[in-house]
Amino acid sequence: xxxxxxxxxxxxxxxxxxxxxxxxxxxxxxxxxxxxxxxxxxxxxxxxxxxxxxxxxxxxxxxxxxxxxxxxxxxxxxxxxxxxxxxxxxxxxx
Numbered sequence: 814x815x816x817x818x819x820x821x822x823x824x825x826x827x828x829x830x831x832x833x834x835x836x837x838x839x840x841x842x843x844x845x846x847x848x849x850x851x852x853x854x855x856x857x858x859x860x861x862x863x864x865x866x867x868x869x870x871x872x873x874x875x876x877x878x879x880x881x882x883x884x885x886x887x888x889x890x891x892x893x894x895x896x897x898x899x900x901x902x903x904x905x906x907x
Contacts, residue, residue, distance in 0.1 A: 850894060860899040869893055 814822070820835045829834070846864055849856050855865035871890040876882055
């Protein structure tokens with residue numbers, strides 16, 4: 814589903830709100846989620862899940878195939894987004 818399709822779908826379910834207003838709310842929601850997660854906090858979205866950030870430590874590995882087989886590499890420590898889905902959301906998908 815594209816952003817335009819999402820806006821149209823929401824517009825069909827909510828009366829009295831135009832598509833420009835829905836677009837503004839979606840943009841504000843996504844910006845807010847990014848700001849909160851960047852600040853090492855988590856965002857709970859009701860009936861969908863929890864968005865947070867996870868610190869991943871440095872790790873080492875060995876290439877297992879190809880010309881460089883046996884060569885070691887390092888994955889630097891980094892942060893990555895994480896989403897834990899709500900139970901109700903998971904259940905409706907099964």
